[in-house]
Amino acid sequence: MPHDGPHHHGHDHAPDDPSFGSRAALGARALRELLEEAGVLAPGEVARQVERMDTITPALGAKVVARAWTDPDFKARLLADGSAAVREFGVEMGTTPLYVVENTESVHNMIVCTLCSCYPKPLLGIPPDWYKSFEYRSRAVREPRAVLAEFGVRLPDGVAVRVHDSTADLRYLVLPRRPEGTEGWDEARLAGLVTRDCMIGTAVPSA
Amino acid sequence: MSETDRGHHDIGGDPAGPVPRAEHVLAPWEKEVDAIRTVLGQKGLMSADKLRLGIEQLPAEDYRRLSYYERWLASIAWTMEKDGVIPPGSFAARVAALEAKR
CATH class of the missing domain: 3.90.330.10 (Nitrile hydratase alpha /Thiocyanate hydrolase gamma)
Structure with a gap:
């Protein structure tokens, strides 16, 4: 199925649905893993940026x-x-x-x-x-x-x-x-x- | 330019209800998505323009339904696949694989 734009995959969840956070968290993890495997992100690089952001x-x-x-x-x-x-x-x-x-x-x-x-x-x-x-x-x-x-x-x-x-x-x-x-x-x-x-x-x- | 030429993101001046004032502390995954965008931006792989383009390409119903950082996530994943940084289809496949293990 060809896509010409970004599509959201999976079930419908309102942001206040308790299961929403964990589903989205899987998406964030999937993206980080793929970018690390592609050699674009070094392990720990994202965590260090989160720490900087918190300051x-x-x-x-x-x-x-x-x-x-x-x-x-x-x-x-x-x-x-x-x-x-x-x-x-x-x-x-x-x-x-x-x-x-x-x-x-x-x-x-x-x-x-x-x-x-x-x-x-x-x-x-x-x-x-x-x-x-x-x-x-x-x-x-x-x-x-x-x-x-x-x-x-x-x-x-x-x-x-x-x-x-x-x-x-x-x-x-x-x-x-x-x-x-x-x-x-x-x-x-x-x-x-x-x-x-x-x-x-x-x-x-x-x- | 007529009203119908406006993208679904172009909402300045539209009628709307009271501004919702509740604020939430970002969840770890939301911070992670923000940080991924920043680091990719520093490497020249994901400008704010690309982020916006990906968000604005979302179908209107997704644009309205998804949370802020879910829109970012969809945009970054789409852009990385489109630009050949990660393999086509790999994002949906990885999410499905992680879900299956849950």
Whole structure:
């Protein structure tokens, strides 16, 4: 039977079906074994990548934001060339350049990937489930204010919302506004205010 | 471009319900699929574009039904077979063999 596209083999299982995980786990194992047998993957290579992945959390992005809040020169570099600026934190964006979009008194930014799930993984780790959901992908570009309201974000009248649709060739990061009442705070304390969703634009930090 | 020309992955602007907010910790197999893609990407064998192409070639009903990393798995396996990295048909055969042993 000729196939001209990828097909899923086997039974129908909803993601919450308890047997689903183990079936999919067999698929992952089958693929890894075949690639190891083909000499493409070395034994242990995938496990080492999983370990690396586990070390990347939104705390890394939060450090970058806190630096931008306290160091105007760094902020200028970050807005001019995101990929180069985050390299100062040892973060390598690879072939997908990072664009940092700054929230101001009059502009609120949020990011989405309508076609799939592009996300600044080297800075924030794995995207949350909702970022990859059909609902967020569909609605973020049509009714961003309604989506923001679902996330508990209500913007003052007159604040423009800019939605940035990521692609396979670039990544966005939102630089949130530094909350009032944080004068004199050091970087580490400021970073504690910056959640993952603040850097996607579905939350705003508060002190 | 008319609405009918859009692929089933091209959903930006479509009507949809509330954004589901439940989050789950990735299962080990999900991390493994993600890691396989990253390592293959570093070796120049599986770009994000190829991953997307494979996902977008899935039949519409599979695209909607499968979980996120199941779509990835189907795409990577299809691409590796199509590009001759692993033998044609080997993925389905290996999954079946592992299932039979279970």
